[in-house]
Amino acid sequence: MSAAATSVSPGSARFARYFIYATLVIFALIYLLPLFVMIITSLKPLDEIRSGNMLALPQAPSLDAWFKAWGTACVGVNCTGISGYFWNSIKMVIPAVAISTILGALNGYVLTKWRFPGHKLVFGMMLFACFIPFQAVLIPMARVLGEIGLSNTTAGLVLVHVVYGLGFTTLFFRNYYEAFPDELIKAAQMDGAGFFKIFWRILLPSSGPIIVVTVIYQFTNIWNDFLFGVSFASGGGAPMTVALNNLVSSSTGVKEYNVDMAAAMFAALPTLIVYVVAGRYFVRGLMAGAVKG
Amino acid sequence: MAFLEIRDLYKTIAGADILKGIDITLDKGGFLVLVGPSGCGKSTLLNTVAGLTDVTKGDIVIDGEIVNDLHPSKRDIAMVFQSYALYPNMTVEGNIAFALEMRGVPKSERDEAVRAAAKTLQIEHLLKRRPSQLSGGQRQRVAMGRALVRKPRVFLFDEPLSNLDAKLRVEMRAEIKRLHRDTGATIVYVTHDQIEAMTMATKIAVLKEGIVQQVGSPEEIYRRPANLFVADFMGSPAMNLLEGKVVTNGAERAIEFAGSGSDGPIRLAMPSSVRETTFVDGQSVILGIRPEAITDRGLTDPEATTVSIVDALVDLVEPTGSDTFVVTKIAGKEITARVRSDVDARAGETFQFAFNLDKAVVFDPKTTKRLA
Ligand SMILES: Nc1ncnc2c1ncn2[C@@H]1O[C@H](COP(=O)(O)OP(=O)(O)OP(=O)(O)O)[C@@H](O)[C@H]1O
Ligand SMILES: [Mg+2]
Numbered sequence: 001m002s003a004a005a006t007s008v009s010p011g012s013a014r015f016a017r018y019f020i021y022a023t024l025v026i027f028a029l030i031y032l033l034p035l036f037v038m039i040i041t042s043l044k045p046l047d048e049i050r051s052g053n054m055l056a057l058p059q060a061p062s063l064d065a066w067f068k069a070w071g072t073a074c075v076g077v078n079c080t081g082i083s084g085y086f087w088n089s090i091k092m093v094i095p096a097v098a099i100s101t102i103l104g105a106l107n108g109y110v111l112t113k114w115r116f117p118g119h120k121l122v123f124g125m126m127l128f129a130c131f132i133p134f135q136a137v138l139i140p141m142a143r144v145l146g147e148i149g150l151s152n153t154t155a156g157l158v159l160v161h162v163v164y165g166l167g168f169t170t171l172f173f174r175n176y177y178e179a180f181p182d183e184l185i186k187a188a189q190m191d192g193a194g195f196f197k198i199f200w201r202i203l204l205p206s207s208g209p210i211i212v213v214t215v216i217y218q219f220t221n222i223w224n225d226f227l228f229g230v231s232f233a234s235g236g237g238a239p240m241t242v243a244l245n246n247l248v249s250s251s252t253g254v255k256e257y258n259v260d261m262a263a264a265m266f267a268a269l270p271t272l273i274v275y276v277v278a279g280r281y282f283v284r285g286l287m288a289g290a291v292k293g
Numbered sequence: 294m295a296f297l298e299i300r301d302l303y304k305t306i307a308g309a310d311i312l313k314g315i316d317i318t319l320d321k322g323g324f325l326v327l328v329g330p331s332g333c334g335k336s337t338l339l340n341t342v343a344g345l346t347d348v349t350k351g352d353i354v355i356d357g358e359i360v361n362d363l364h365p366s367k368r369d370i371a372m373v374f375q376s377y378a379l380y381p382n383m384t385v386e387g388n389i390a391f392a393l394e395m396r397g398v399p400k401s402e403r404d405e406a407v408r409a410a411a412k413t414l415q416i417e418h419l420l421k422r423r424p425s426q427l428s429g430g431q432r433q434r435v436a437m438g439r440a441l442v443r444k445p446r447v448f449l450f451d452e453p454l455s456n457l458d459a460k461l462r463v464e465m466r467a468e469i470k471r472l473h474r475d476t477g478a479t480i481v482y483v484t485h486d487q488i489e490a491m492t493m494a495t496k497i498a499v500l501k502e503g504i505v506q507q508v509g510s511p512e513e514i515y516r517r518p519a520n521l522f523v524a525d526f527m528g529s530p531a532m533n534l535l536e537g538k539v540v541t542n543g544a545e546r547a548i549e550f551a552g553s554g555s556d557g558p559i560r561l562a563m564p565s566s567v568r569e570t571t572f573v574d575g576q577s578v579i580l581g582i583r584p585e586a587i588t589d590r591g592l593t594d595p596e597a598t599t600v601s602i603v604d605a606l607v608d609l610v611e612p613t614g615s616d617t618f619v620v621t622k623i624a625g626k627e628i629t630a631r632v633r634s635d636v637d638a639r640a641g642e643t644f645q646f647a648f649n650l651d652k653a654v655v656f657d658p659k660t661t662k663r664l665a
Contacts, residue, residue, distance in 0.1 A: 181378065186345050187380075191391050192395035
């Protein structure tokens with residue numbers, strides 16, 4: 001980059017820079033456009049949507065569609081809005097993310113600092129779990145859930161997501177802890193700290209970046225999951241994504257685009273918030289992993 | 294009775310024998326230094342004493358008790374690691390107090406102990422900082438504080454000074470020595486810096502490829518190395534090692550070396566250390582003599598009983614300030630002599646070297662062992 005800049009005249013170097021920025025801005029706009037359309041559509045009344053331009057700003061913005069989506073829109077046959085399903089998703093995502101992250105951290109800790117014969121094989125198999133497609137596990141998983149009596153429950157969904165996410169969270173933490181000095185563990189052992197004390201007092205406090213990466217990754221995946229949700233928890237226990245689909249495809253009368261958009265915004269909001277709050281650490285954590293290899 | 298005993302210790306890692314029958318004892322309050330080239334097993338030995346790796350065969354005995362199966366935290370041993378291994382998420386205070394906290398010592402006592410340790414090491418002003426905000430020397434002190442605060446039976450140090458610059462290293466060396474004197478602690482210390490070994494140890498063990506080559510006081514190791522490896526390894530510049538043949542010189546025996554170039558052979562009197570040894574004519578031997586035992590004539594020890602004077606061509610002159618190293622060649626090998634700094638020795642000229650053979654040793658080239 002700098003070599004190229006020195007070989008050409010300052011004027012054309014500046015032009016190149018503007019060109020790059022302009023390109024970036026254009027692509028950013030293209031990516032933001034759907035969000036923009038969603039938001040303005042959700043703020044318009046139906047007439048205005050049907051008659052007007054898709055990109056036009058609302059003449060009289062109102063949150064009516066948002067309230068309707070939340071409280072009174074019909075999902076399938078129940079006309080109680082998506083609020084119940086939103087809470088279903090929350091009740092699913094929080095335990096699933098927490099459990100899979102903690103277990104992943106423990107796995108990573110054991111696989112790097114308390115190695116046992118065959119640890120490579122175990123890690124290899126967990127890695128393999130990352131590559132198994134969703135579709136392949138559907139039927140066995142349904143059987144298992146049926147056997148243990150968790151079909152169509154949020155707890156069942158939590159279990160599915162924890163099991164499926166474990167490969168990824170283990171991979172994240174193992175690679176992070178691989179670079180963590182063994183001598184610290186030895187020192188803590190000599191100081192009299194046991195297995196969990198070392199984990200809790202020495203390792204976890206130094207794991208901030210990788211925890212953020214894992215939480216964001218798991219949160220987005222689990223929150224946005226549709227297939228597991230639709231397969232294992234239909235009806236009243238369905239998560240947000242499934243409810244959104246049902247809402248949009250409920251064919252009672254006219255299509256209420258503004259309500260659909262508002263509901264979609266509700267579905268997207270949590271992941272958006274997580275990114276805004278923790279995105280900085282996400283990038284930093286990914287970089288740290290990349291450098292340490 | 295010995296306080297720390299390592300008995301016939303073997304350690305195999307992944308099929309490779311790393312330690313092969315180590316036998317070392319150390320008295321209470323002793324300072325044992327383990328030296329040896331990189332990869333000879335020093336850290337492994339230290340780890341087995343600490344209990345961080347288990348032994349394949351043999352015993353570790355502390356104060357009469359076999360501790361092989363005792364967990365590291367139950368051995369009452371503290372260790373200072375080469376990387377210091379300070380807990381990055383805790384303050385200096387937290388680091389030093391951690392071991393006490395794990396042992397359930399009440400907070401007030403802990404604070405007291407931390408303060409005392411910090412005072413000894415002059416790090417009281419650093420207690421609230423984190424390790425990342427400390428210099429190398431300060432980290433080193435904190436690592437020592439963490440060991441000190443526990444008042445363990447045995448201290449283990451694994452190359453604690455190797456990450457410090459030369460000046461700081463000398464300072465910390467003196468500090469550790471003082472600490473040892475003041476506390477009467479029993480210490481095992483790993484280094485491959487032989488000056489550290491010589492200045493601090495009450496006992497040195499030289500290791501090579503997992504085998505103890507010699508155990509003894511620094512003086513013994515330096516004056517009477519057990520074999521060629523120890524002779525070459527300890528001392529800087531290294532001991533001069535010359536291969537020659539035993540000849541009869543009148544009534545006396547002597548060692549003859551091939552001269553360099555057109556010079557005739559050089560004869561040195563038989564060193565005093567092997568007066569009683571029987572040799573046969575023509576037997577090959579290796580003479581070992583430290584640079585400070587080869588001097589200019591004026592510096593010769595007046596007490597010396599066996600001195601040989603040799604004229605040889607000077608190859609190189611290296612003044613160090615306090616004295617000068619003069620390099621010459623005998624029997625095709627470079628020989629370093631240590632002469633007074635004001636002696637007029639010039640490269641390319643002949644110089645008279647005085648060999649003090651009271652301070653020389655003789656090795657058998659076949660077994661590489663020292664002949665007594
Ligand atoms: N986990 C391991 N697996 C296989 N070999 C090992 C392992 N740990 C140590 N070794 C081998 O054991 C030998 C001794 O290692 P050790 O760390 O004790 O050497 P050292 O004397 O402390 O060296 P240095 O002065 O470089 O620290 C080395 O040859 C090393 O390759
Ligand atoms: Mg080592």
